[in-house]
Amino acid sequence: MLDLLALGWPLERAGEALTALAVQAGLQPSLRELGAPGPAALADPDDAAIERWLAGAAAGLGLEAEAVDTDIAGIDDLLRAAAPAVLRVGPGGRSLLLLLRGGRRDLVVVAPDLRPRRVAAADVRRLVCEPVLAPLRGRAEALVDRTGLKNGGARRERAVELLLRERLGVLRVGRAFVLRPSPAAPLLRLLRAEGLVRRTAALAGLHAAELALTIAAWALIGDLVFAGRTDAGWSQAWLLLLLTVVPCRMGQAAVAGDILQRAGALLKRRLLVGALALPGDLTRREGAGLLLGRVLETAAVESLGLRGGLVSLVAALEFAAAVPILALGPAPGLHLALLAGWAALGVVLVRRTGRHLAAWTDTRAELTHHLVEAMVGHRTRLAQEPPERWHDDDDARLVRVLADEARLNRSESLLVALLPRGWLVLGLAALLPAFVGSTAPAATVAAAIGGVLLAQRGLSTFVVGATALLGCGVAVRQALPMLRAAESADAGAHGLMLAFPPVPEGQPIVVARGLGFRYPGRERPVLRDVDLAIAAGDRLLLEGGSGGGKSTLGALVAGLREPTSGLVLLAGLDRPTLGLVGWRRRVAAAPQFHENHVVTAPLAFNLLMGRGWPPTRAQLAEAEAVCRELGLGDLLERMPSGLQQMVGETGWQLSHGERSRLFIARALLQGVDLVVLDESFAALDPATLQQALRCVLNRARAVLVIAHP
Numbered sequence: 156m157l158d159l160l161a162l163g164w165p166l167e168r169a170g171e172a173l174t175a176l177a178v179q180a181g182l183q184p185s186l187r188e189l190g191a192p193g194p195a196a197l198a199d200p201d202d203a204a205i206e207r208w209l210a211g212a213a214a215g216l217g218l219e220a221e222a223v224d225t226d227i228a229g230i231d232d233l234l235r236a237a238a239p240a241v242l243r244v245g246p247g248g249r250s251l252l253l254l255l256r257g258g259r260r261d262l263v264v265v266a267p268d269l270r271p272r273r274v275a276a277a278d279v280r281r282l283v284c285e286p287v288l289a290p291l292r293g294r295a296e297a298l299v300d301r302t303g304l305k306n307g308g309a310r311r312e313r314a315v316e317l318l319l320r321e322r323l324g325v326l327r328v329g330r331a332f333v334l335r336p337s338p339a340a341p342l343l344r345l346l347r348a349e350g351l352v353r354r355t356a357a358l359a360g361l362h363a364a365e366l367a368l369t370i371a372a373w374a375l376i377g378d379l380v381f382a383g384r385t386d387a388g389w390s391q392a393w394l395l396l397l398l399t400v401v402p403c404r405m406g407q408a409a410v411a412g413d414i415l416q417r418a419g420a421l422l423k424r425r426l427l428v429g430a431l432a433l434p435g436d437l438t439r440r441e442g443a444g445l446l447l448g449r450v451l452e453t454a455a456v457e458s459l460g461l462r463g464g465l466v467s468l469v470a471a472l473e474f475a476a477a478v479p480i481l482a483l484g485p486a487p488g489l490h491l492a493l494l495a496g497w498a499a500l501g502v503v504l505v506r507r508t509g510r511h512l513a514a515w516t517d518t519r520a521e522l523t524h525h526l527v528e529a530m531v532g533h534r535t536r537l538a539q540e541p542p543e544r545w546h547d548d549d550d551a552r553l554v555r556v557l558a559d560e561a562r563l564n565r566s567e568s569l570l571v572a573l574l575p576r577g578w579l580v581l582g583l584a585a586l587l588p589a590f591v592g593s594t595a596p597a598a599t600v601a602a603a604i605g606g607v608l609l610a611q612r613g614l615s616t617f618v619v620g621a622t623a624l625l626g627c628g629v630a631v632r633q634a635l636p637m638l639r640a641a642e643s644a645d646a647g648a649h650g651l652m653l654a655f656p657p658v659p660e661g662q663p664i665v666v667a668r669g670l671g672f673r674y675p676g677r678e679r680p681v682l683r684d685v686d687l688a689i690a691a692g693d694r695l696l697l698e699g700g701s702g703g704g705k706s707t708l709g710a711l712v713a714g715l716r717e718p719t720s721g722l723v724l725l726a727g728l729d730r731p732t733l734g735l736v737g738w739r740r741r742v743a744a745a746p747q748f749h750e751n752h753v754v755t756a757p758l759a760f761n762l763l764m765g766r767g768w769p770p771t772r773a774q775l776a777e778a779e780a781v782c783r784e785l786g787l788g789d790l791l792e793r794m795p796s797g798l799q800q801m802v803g804e805t806g807w808q809l810s811h812g813e814r815s816r817l818f819i820a821r822a823l824l825q826g827v828d829l830v831v832l833d834e835s836f837a838a839l840d841p842a843t844l845q846q847a848l849r850c851v852l853n854r855a856r857a858v859l860v861i862a863h864p
């Protein structure tokens with residue numbers, strides 16, 4: 156056990172440790188000096204600062220460190236499958252064990268001398284679980300002793316282990332951080348790290364081998380037939396060649412399945428990250444319907460893109476193999492010229508189909524948008540719009556979609572029917588002179604027929620691949636904003652590493668000089684030349700008329716928007732240095748009511764979503780205390796499951812005032828230096844307002860309240 160701890164890295168060398176693991180695991184990190192968690196992070200009692208530091212440091216390397224909670228029942232799976240990962244071990248999790256390769260029996264860890272060392276999985280399991288199990292081991296042993304198993308025997312040991320694991324499987328034993336390239340990393344790096352480049356090359360190799368074997372088998376049988384030889388030895392050789400194709404095919408299916416699965420997971424991760432990183436203004440401008448349409452289209456990116464890509468690869472190989480075979484025939488020049496012309500026609504037909512597909516997708520997305528907008532505003536329509544006008548426009552939109560669909564169907568049928576079959580007729584027709592005049596040897600005519608058939612197979616495969624890729628291209632166009640947003644998703648996320656102690660009383664938290672802001676597309680700025688300083692301990696009220704720019708200023712202070720001119724500093728650092736995530740660790744905002752949402756999830760999640768999930772007992776207790784101070788005690792009593800009650804659209808319905816207090820609590824519970832509350836008290840009666848205000852003034856280190864005069 157001691158030896159194993161000696162293989163762990165001290166937290167003070169966490170930056171070096173992460174870099175070493177990332178390099179040795181082939182994750183190609185962006186190398187940079189990470190330093191070490193500062194004293195403030197090391198002293199954080201709730202451990203969150205260290206975890207944030209690790210996440211930020213990984214982001215600094217262009218990686219993602221996903222925190223995985225480990226329980227006793229799941230530790231074996233974690234050790235087997237999580238590598239490369241960092242395990243926090245030893246007293247207080249102060250030591251980092253770098254898991255380079257997982258396994259059932261043996262694991263490989265990177266030691267502090269940078270050398271990989273093999274260790275027993277059972278020893279690591281014991282190291283991680285023992286601190287939790289040790290106090291309970293005595294009771295388990297006493298229980299097992301009642302069965303009469305021999306003391307000190309291996310069976311008794313095993314029985315004790317099994318009993319502990321069975322009864323205490325759900326006990327949490329610690330956290331691991333699984334390292335992988337950030338979904339925002341350049342695509343080629345992601346593909347490499349997932350082994351996709353290697354696998355695609357292997358697939359192409361296997362397919363080329365299959366083609367070569369098939370051609371060799373047919374060349375051999377052709378040779379035998381034309382030479383009039385029928386001996387068994389050569390026939391067996393032919394059969395053997397054909398049989399070798401079977402393992403080639405099986406290999407291709409396995410590799411292709413693996414590629415589809417890995418690339419699909421990678422794409423989903425990237426799209427999800429992108430969807431969450433879309434700028435708020437864009438989602439609002441486009442509307443929920445269009446976004447939903449985009450999300451639905453992304454399913455096509457995966458299925459069509461991946462399959463289309465693989466099928467097109469096969470088509471290209473078949474096509475390439477047909478060229479030298481046609482060159483062996485009696486009319487090589489004519490055949491190759493015809494093939495080139497036919498391929499060009501194929502490209503024209505594919506582009507035409509592509510245009511029709513794009514038009515159809517656009518009208519369809521528009522229809523989805525229209526329908527979703529109608530559903531979102533359904534309750535208002537029911538109450539205010541005359542029923543005879545509810546379906547205005549629907550029919551016209553539907554007709555447009557159907558017309559575009561009919562055009563698409565026609566060009567697709569032409570592509571599928573004409574391209575491969577037309578080539579067959581043309582290719583064979585080019586052989587007619589040789590047939591009729593019997594001018595060419597039969598073997599060259601046979602080779603040419605083989606070439607024509609292979610090219611036809613290539614064209615059929617090409618049609619399948621091209622239509623899939625077209626669909627994918629159109630879907631990618633729809634998903635482009637998300638894919639682009641994914642690339643900038645973690646810009647500045649390493650600002651998380653900057654953990655400081657709370658700003659001391661009287662010291663500035665936010666300082667702004669010459670601040671200006673203009674919304675894109677608007678002529679006049681909303682804010683001009685604003686100077687502002689908010690210090691720890693300040694309690695500020697920002698009042699002004701409607702549309703005066705109060706919320707905009709709140710968003711700038713909270714780091715949710717960047718100024719178009721001037722400078723805002725938070726604890727002396729600017730936004731690019733801190734990143735959005737780093738900024739939000741220090742300033743929490745409760746946006747206006749219509750911008751804030753109750754997520755369909757337990758109340759506790761809604762309260763603590765800024766702190767990470769699952770929560771600790773202390774965090775739950777704090778959440779309950781804040782709710783009671785805000786006057787939500789009654790509500791907690793009424794809810795059958797208390798803090799665990801599902802709330803949101805499909806859960807327990809909260810009143811306007813209850814929701815506003817939930818939003819206030821959510822901001823307060825983030826434990827930040829400054830809380831910005833935008834019209835958070837507007838829905839409260841005077842007594843409740845007083846109570847909520849008292850809670851805010853007691854709990855917030857500094858507060859900026861936005862309200863109407």
Ligand SMILES: Nc1ncnc2c1ncn2[C@@H]1O[C@H](COP(=O)(O)OP(=O)(O)OP(=O)(O)O)[C@@H](O)[C@H]1O
Pocket residue numbers: 436674675677681699700701702703704705706707708863
């Ligand atoms: N996302 C946006 N895009 C374009 N213009 C916007 C956007 N949000 C606000 N505005 C405009 O900026 C101006 C200031 O808006 P802001 O919401 O900051 O004012 P406010 O003082 O908070 O108003 P209220 O008290 O009515 O909430 C308004 O004229 C508004 O139309």
